[in-house]
Amino acid sequence: MNHVAIVASRSRPSVAEHARNAAQWLHERSIAATVVATNELDARSDDVREADLIVTLGGDGTILAASRFAAPFGIPILGIHMGRFGFIAEAHPDVLIERLADAIAGKADVEERTMVQGEVRRSGEAVHRAFGLNDIVISKGAMTRMLHLTIQFGDGPVMDCVADGVIVATPTGSTAYALSAGGPIMDPTIRALLVVAICPHTLAARPVVVPDTQTVAVQVGTDGGEVKFSADSASVFGLQAGDEVHVRKYEHSVRLVTFGGGTFYDKVHDRLLWGERVNA
Numbered sequence: 001m002n003h004v005a006i007v008a009s010r011s012r013p014s015v016a017e018h019a020r021n022a023a024q025w026l027h028e029r030s031i032a033a034t035v036v037a038t039n040e041l042d043a044r045s046d047d048v049r050e051a052d053l054i055v056t057l058g059g060d061g062t063i064l065a066a067s068r069f070a071a072p073f074g075i076p077i078l079g080i081h082m083g084r085f086g087f088i089a090e091a092h093p094d095v096l097i098e099r100l101a102d103a104i105a106g107k108a109d110v111e112e113r114t115m116v117q118g119e120v121r122r123s124g125e126a127v128h129r130a131f132g133l134n135d136i137v138i139s140k141g142a143m144t145r146m147l148h149l150t151i152q153f154g155d156g157p158v159m160d161c162v163a164d165g166v167i168v169a170t171p172t173g174s175t176a177y178a179l180s181a182g183g184p185i186m187d188p189t190i191r192a193l194l195v196v197a198i199c200p201h202t203l204a205a206r207p208v209v210v211p212d213t214q215t216v217a218v219q220v221g222t223d224g225g226e227v228k229f230s231a232d233s234a235s236v237f238g239l240q241a242g243d244e245v246h247v248r249k250y251e252h253s254v255r256l257v258t259f260g261g262g263t264f265y266d267k268v269h270d271r272l273l274w275g276e277r278v279n280a
Helices: 015-027 060-073 093-104 264-272
Strands: 003-008 032-037 053-058 077-081 109-113 116-122 125-132 135-140 147-153 158-163 165-169 192-198 208-211 216-221 227-231 234-238 244-249 254-258
Touching: 003 015, 003 060, 015 032, 015 053, 015 093, 053 060, 053 093, 060 077, 060 125, 060 234, 060 254, 077 093, 116 135, 116 165, 116 227, 125 135, 125 227, 125 234, 135 147, 135 244, 147 165, 147 192, 158 192, 165 216, 192 244
Parallel strands: 003 032, 003 053, 053 077, 077 254
Antiparallel strands: 109 254, 116 125, 116 244, 135 165, 135 227, 147 158, 147 216, 165 192, 192 208, 216 244, 227 234
């Protein structure tokens, strides 16, 4: 390994110190280290795209930003949990150097995670495209009336519903916004997409899991007001009545470094209290 890029969130005061320590440790071993702030990834892409490994210091949002950059280049990501929740992150900062040494020595696994891509079509023409690790979301503004959504699954059936929006999530994203909207928890290694209506005005609009070989097409109907498209809460784009959003699996996947110390279900238990009995 010749080059490690460290992507650091500026919202955490202790991140800068950990980034400096990691960079110094790498330099002492004749490994190039580039420290980049999350919001500088695009501007400094030439400094990062040749990296053999990306280390993220921050919360899950930092990993999501790094994933959108790293996926097309196949760069693996080691996530260090320095945020509030850290569901995707693999390790805590107190073992940063230890985990970094393991990754460099090849004592780690790389897990492939599905990404999702959304394309906005207006009058049949593609006007916006974005991808993410967690989800594609169509949502109304705070003062906008409920949306009329027509959702088609591949070449199959069409579902009409009135709702505040819809989430198309990856298995990784099933524990994010989709979970809060009532969707199921999915093992991140499953090859599928999850479709969850946001606050639907019907009991019939249940979450649907479809193969990730299918395209989910959503036509947006609105009486006016703000309607937004977003990928991982970024790449926000304004939608109009009649727009169609086509969502499918992205052609590249994210490569996350893991060490086998705990399972996905351990994280679900520890962070979401899954399986815990609550006594009144």
